[in-house]
Amino acid sequence: RRVHGGKTTRIDSEPQFNLKLKDRQFEIGDKIRLSCSVTGTPPPTVEWNKEGEPLHGGRYGIRNDHGMCNLVIESCSMLDDGVYTATASNSAGRTSCSCKLSVTVPPPDVTDTPSTVSQPSQKLKKRTSFAEPLTCTVSEKDDKLKPMFIDQLSDIQVVEGQSAVLQCTVLGDPRSNIQWTFNGQQLIEQKGISVSFDGTIAKLEITECVIDDEGEYCCIATNSEGEASTTAAIFVDEKHFFFSESTDRVDKVDDDDVVEGDPRAPKFIVEIDDLIIQDGDPLRLKCRVTGNPQPKVKWLKDNKEIEINNEDFKAHYDGEEAILEIAEVYPEDEGEYVAVARNVVGEAESPCFVMVEPRDTKVDQ
Numbered sequence: 001r002r003v004h005g006g007k008t009t010r011i012d013s014e015p016q017f018n019l020k021l022k023d024r025q026f027e028i029g030d031k032i033r034l035s036c037s038v039t040g041t042p043p044p045t046v047e048w049n050k051e052g053e054p055l056h057g058g059r060y061g062i063r064n065d066h067g068m069c070n071l072v073i074e075s076c077s078m079l080d081d082g083v084y085t086a087t088a089s090n091s092a093g094r095t096s097c098s099c100k101l102s103v104t105v106p107p108p109d110v111t112d113t114p115s116t117v118s119q120p121s122q123k124l125k126k127r128t129s130f131a132e133p134l135t136c137t138v139s140e141k142d143d144k145l146k147p148m149f150i151d152q153l154s155d156i157q158v159v160e161g162q163s164a165v166l167q168c169t170v171l172g173d174p175r176s177n178i179q180w181t182f183n184g185q186q187l188i189e190q191k192g193i194s195v196s197f198d199g200t201i202a203k204l205e206i207t208e209c210v211i212d213d214e215g216e217y218c219c220i221a222t223n224s225e226g227e228a229s230t231t232a233a234i235f236v237d238e239k240h241f242f243f244s245e246s247t248d249r250v251d252k253v254d255d256d257d258v259v260e261g262d263p264r265a266p267k268f269i270v271e272i273d274d275l276i277i278q279d280g281d282p283l284r285l286k287c288r289v290t291g292n293p294q295p296k297v298k299w300l301k302d303n304k305e306i307e308i309n310n311e312d313f314k315a316h317y318d319g320e321e322a323i324l325e326i327a328e329v330y331p332e333d334e335g336e337y338v339a340v341a342r343n344v345v346g347e348a349e350s351p352c353f354v355m356v357e358p359r360d361t362k363v364d365q
Contacts, residue, residue, distance in 0.1 A: 014093025015040035018067075019276065019355055021086060021099035027106045028169050028200050029151055031303060032073040033336050035353045036086050036097055037276055039067055044088040051082050059198075068274045070353055075167075076103050077200040105171070106150055146226030147172035151201075153219060153232035158209050159344055164234050166204045168219050176223035178202050183215040209236050265346025266291035272339060272352035278359045283326040287339050287350045290320060295341035295348075297322045302335045331356050 019037040026032055038044055046069045048055040048062060055062070061072035069088075073080055081103040087096040151169035158164050170178070178197065180187040187193070187204075196203045202221075206213055214236040220229045270288035277283055289295060297317045299306045306324070308315045316323045322339055334356040341348050 011041065012090070012092040013039075013041045015044040015088035015090055015095050017086075017088065017095065017097045019357060020097040021084065023100045023102075025102040025104065026076055027104050028077055029167075030076055031336070032071075032076050032080065032101065033353055034071040034084055034086075034099060034101070035274075035355060036069050037067055037355065038069060038086075038088040040088065040090050040092065042090050043067070044090040046086055046088045049085050049087070050080075055084075065274060068276065068353075068355075070274065075198070075201055077198045078103050078105070079198070144225055145171060145173045147176050147221035147223055147228040149219075149221070149228055149230045152230040153217065155233045155235070157235040157237065159237045160209060160211065162209055162346060164206045164209050164213065164236075166217055166219070166232060166234070167201060168230050169201050170219075170221045170228070171200065172221055172223050172225070172228075174223050174225070176221045179220045179222075180204055181218045181220065184218075187217075206234075209234070211236055211238060262292065263345045264290070264292045266295040266341035266343055266348040268339075268341070268348055268350040271350045272337070274353045274355075276355045276357060277329055279331060279356055280328055280359055283324075283329045283333065283354065285324040285337055285339070285352065285354075286321065288321050289339070289341045289348065289350070291341065291343050291345065291348075293343050293345075294319050295343045297339060297341050299324050300338040300340060301333075329354075329356055331358075 015038050017036055017038050019035075021034055021036050024032070024034065038046060046064050048060070048071050055071070059073060061070070061074070063070045063072070069086055071084065071086070081101060083098055083100055085096050085098040087094065089095075147170055149168055149170050151167075153166050153168045156164055156166070170176070178195075180195065192207045194205050194207075196205075202219055204217065204219070213234055216231060216233050218229055218231040220227065266289055268287055268289045270286075272285050272287045275283070275285070289297065297315070299308065299313075299315060306313050306315075312326060314325045314327075316325075322341070324337065324339070326333060334354055336351060336353050338349050338351045341350075
C-alpha cells in the first residue's frame with residue numbers, strides 16, 4: 001500500500017503461482033490431492049477444471065486456505081485420468097497452471113481367488129427388512145473381459161455403533177452386474193445399508209453396525225464372459241456396560257479401556273494446517289484431539305503409516321496435543337500427512353498437505 005495525502009492506496013498485483021501443480025501418478029482407489037500455492041492483491045479466487053470442464057463439489061473436495069489450494073478425490077478411478085488446471089483471477093489479472101494426472105490399474109491377482117475369511121461368530125442374526133436386492137452396474141469397456149477383481153475385499157472388525165465399509169475394485173466387459181450376499185443369502189436393501197459404484201470401485205457401507213451385521217459378505221460380478229467373486233467378514237464386537245457413579249447411569253464401553261465419565265469418540269479441536277516449507281528446514285505438524293477413553297494417535301504419509309521414533313520422525317502425544325517432527329525435510333517428504341486418533345468409541349482424522357520447495361540459493365551482495 002502507498003500513502004498519499006494521509007490516505008492509503010492499495011496497489012493491486014496480478015495472481016502468481018509460487019508453487020505450481022505437478023504431474024502425478026496414482027493407482028485405482030488411491031486418494032488424490034493436487035496442490036498449488038498462489039499470491040496476489042486482492043487475494044485471487046481459484047477455479048478448477050478437468051479437460052476444460054469445471055469441477056464443483058460432489059466427489060471433488062476443493063479448498064483454498066490463505067493461498068494454499070487443494071483438490072482432493074477420496075478414491076480415484078480411471079475416469080479421473082486427465083489434465084487438471086487451476087485458474088487464479090482477481091481484478092489485476094488472471095493466470096493458470098496445469099498438471100497431468102495418470103491413473104493406472106494395479107497388476108491383477110492371477111489366481112483371481114477370493115480372500116481367505118475367518119469363520120464368523122456363532123452369534124449371528126438376520127435382518128428382517130425386505131426390498132429390492134442391492135445391485136450396481138459396471139460401465140462398458142472397449143475389449144471383452146470377464147469380471148476380474150484387482151483389489152479384493154478385506155476382513156474388518158468394528159465395535160457396535162461404528163460404521164463399516166467393504167470396498168473392492170473390479171474390471172469387466174460387457175456390462176457386468178454386481179450383487180452382494182450376506183452369509184450366503186442375497187443382501188436385501190434397508191435403512192442403514194447402501195452401495196455405490198463409480199465404474200471400477202464397488203462399495204458396501206453400513207452406517208451404524210449392530211450384532212446382526214456380523215458375518216460373511218460376498219461381492220459377485222457377472223457378465224456374458226464369466227463370473228468372479230470376493231469374500232470377507234465383518235466382525236462386530238459387543239460393547240459392555242459399566243456403572244458411572246458420577247452420573248448415576250449405565251454407559252457402554254469396551255473391556256480394554258477404563259473410562260471415567262461419558263465415553264466420547266475422538267474429536268480434533270485444532271486441525272493440522274497445510275504447510276509450505278523449504279528443503280532442509282525442520283518440520284513440525286501440530287493438532288489437538290480429545291476423547292474418552294484417551295485416544296491412541298498414529299501418523300500416515302500418503303496413506304502409509306509412519307515408523308515413529310527413528311532418526312527421521314518423532315511423535316509426541318500428551319493426551320490432547322499431538323505433534324509430528326522431522327528434523328530436516330527433503331523433497332521426498334512432500335505429500336499428504338494424516339493424524340489418526342482412535343479409541344473404542346470411534347475414530348477421527350486430521351489431514352494436511354506439506355509442500356517442499358527448493359531452498360533459496362540467492363546470496364546477498
